[in-house]
Amino acid sequence: MRLPIYIPELPAQKYSCHGCGSCCRDFTVQLTDADMQKLHDQGWKERLGQEYVVKFRGHSWLKQTDAGACVFLGDNGLCKVHAEFGLEAKPLACQFFPFMLSPNTRDTHVGISFACGSVVASKGAPLQTHRDDVRRMGELLPASAPMPVKLQGQLIATDAEVSMVEGALDGWICKKNISPAVRYQGLAWLITSLLQANLANMRGEKLRQLLRTLTNAVEHELPLLDWPEPTPRAWKLLRQAVFTRIEDPKIGDLLKRGKVASVFGQWSRSRKWAAGKGMTPKTQGFCSIDFAGFENTIGVFAIQLNGDVQVQKTAPHISSSHSLAGESAAAITQQQDAVAMDDLLQRWIRATILGGRAWGSGLYGLPIDQGLGLMLVNLLTALWLARFHAAGRGAQSVSLLDLQVAVGRVDRTSGRAVWLATTGERLRVKWLSHSDSMRLLVRALV
Ligand code: SF4
Numbered sequence: 388m389r390l391p392i393y394i395p396e397l398p399a400q401k402y403s404c405h406g407c408g409s410c411c412r413d414f415t416v417q418l419t420d421a422d423m424q425k426l427h428d429q430g431w432k433e434r435l436g437q438e439y440v441v442k443f444r445g446h447s448w449l450k451q452t453d454a455g456a457c458v459f460l461g462d463n464g465l466c467k468v469h470a471e472f473g474l475e476a477k478p479l480a481c482q483f484f485p486f487m488l489s490p491n492t493r494d495t496h497v498g499i500s501f502a503c504g505s506v507v508a509s510k511g512a513p514l515q516t517h518r519d520d521v522r523r524m525g526e527l528l529p530a531s532a533p534m535p536v537k538l539q540g541q542l543i544a545t546d547a548e549v550s551m552v553e554g555a556l557d558g559w560i561c562k563k564n565i566s567p568a569v570r571y572q573g574l575a576w577l578i579t580s581l582l583q584a585n586l587a588n589m590r591g592e593k594l595r596q597l598l599r600t601l602t603n604a605v606e607h608e609l610p611l612l613d614w615p616e617p618t619p620r621a622w623k624l625l626r627q628a629v630f631t632r633i634e635d636p637k638i639g640d641l642l643k644r645g646k647v648a649s650v651f652g653q654w655s656r657s658r659k660w661a662a663g664k665g666m667t668p669k670t671q672g673f674c675s676i677d678f679a680g681f682e683n684t685i686g687v688f689a690i691q692l693n694g695d696v697q698v699q700k701t702a703p704h705i706s707s708s709h710s711l712a713g714e715s716a717a718a719i720t721q722q723q724d725a726v727a728m729d730d731l732l733q734r735w736i737r738a739t740i741l742g743g744r745a746w747g748s749g750l751y752g753l754p755i756d757q758g759l760g761l762m763l764v765n766l767l768t769a770l771w772l773a774r775f776h777a778a779g780r781g782a783q784s785v786s787l788l789d790l791q792v793a794v795g796r797v798d799r800t801s802g803r804a805v806w807l808a809t810t811g812e813r814l815r816v817k818w819l820s821h822s823d824s825m826r827l828l829v830r831a832l833v
Contacts, residue, residue: 418449617828
């Protein structure tokens with residue numbers, strides 16, 4: 388039996404493919420046996436005059452050119468398989484992107500990847516208009532036993548409990564009249580509280596009460612907490628998290644370099660990221676800059692007013708009551724960017740939670756608490772990377788484009804990169820939450 392499709396109601400989130408081809412240049416596509424058969428039957432070896440599959444670590448992948456693009460990407464920026472045989476002739480992963488389907492016992496949640504430029508910029512049609520396409524994708528999913536969502540450890544969550552967590556966090560993220568700084572510090576506090584709680588004693592109604600208490604208390608609690616600077620260890624773990632999300636060597640490069648040289652190169656770069664001293668190691672798609680340079684780059688929502696980080700919820704040029712007198716054009720642009728950046732982060736977090744990508748089958752089978760911890764580390768990583776981009780272009784503040792690139796980069800690995808499901812990553816989340824470092828890092832970065 389096919390599960391019903393659940394597309395979250397996210398009116399602010401739009402998407403249509405604009406054919407930029409960046410997913411065809413960015414991703415290395417793993418092929419299923421059915422994909423292999425389909426491409427073979429289409430006769431691509433003869434058409435291309437070359438092999439189009441590469442074997443790596445026991446799996447089959449679409450071959451890439453020396454420049455890193457899919458071998459099927461034409462000079463006109465279009466997919467040759469699609470152009471010749473239509474959408475359904477393409478490998479499954481290419482047909483689905485940027486939609487990401489996460490079946491559980493109740494339904495199939497539909498998430499969307501912010502690695503797509505149209506998604507990150509919210510360009511195109513409302514998500515609900517893609518229902519027929521997504522339903523067809525659901526029918527193509529290989530049949531497997533439904534994966535129950537776990538609450539914490541091995542505790543199976545009820546459908547009602549999953550909805551409670553979704554509703555509580557979504558309600559907080561959508562809360563009006565709070566600054567972005569409070570919104571994201573509060574999110575970190577809420578998730579850390581869930582990670583630190585013993586949820587075995589908080590089932591059903593008790594969980595509902597706990598979530599209600601936490602979401603009601605968060606705004607009043609934040610000012611009462613201690614806010615020391617994050618420790619050097621917290622920064623080190625965050626830099627390691629950044630490294631695990633941006634290191635993405637191409638299969639062709641790995642094969643050329645050989646296993647030993649590749650592993651050594653990766654180990655050496657990982658150590659340099661952890662140390663955080665001197666110049667950042669050269670990583671594909673990133674410039675090399677002095678780690679110390681970040682100290683001078685102000686936060687993502689960086690309009691400093693009386694020592695507080697604030698942002699207007701209404702762009703000044705459309706607010707009739709707001710006087711522009713005395714404000715420079717640069718400050719106005721910064722405010723407009725800040726509004727758009729808050730919108731981007733809200734869309735990203737909401738689409739991740741409501742689209743089923745924050746736990747369960749959408750995130751390595753992780754229980755809700757750990758999955759939310761990993762999502763928070765993704766948020767921290769994106770905030771850090773946005774600063775990195777700003778510093779790399781010599782700017783003193785983060786722009787919308789810096790954050791868009793950072794979110795896109797981080798989201799391309801989430802739920803996809805197997806190394807984010809390892810014990811090392813879980814221990815990182817555990818240490819950052821139990822040391823209360825998540826909210827301190829959020830504060831330092833926003
Ligand atoms: S990145 Fe998005 S907009 Fe660009 S080709 Fe891929 S799906 Fe289309």
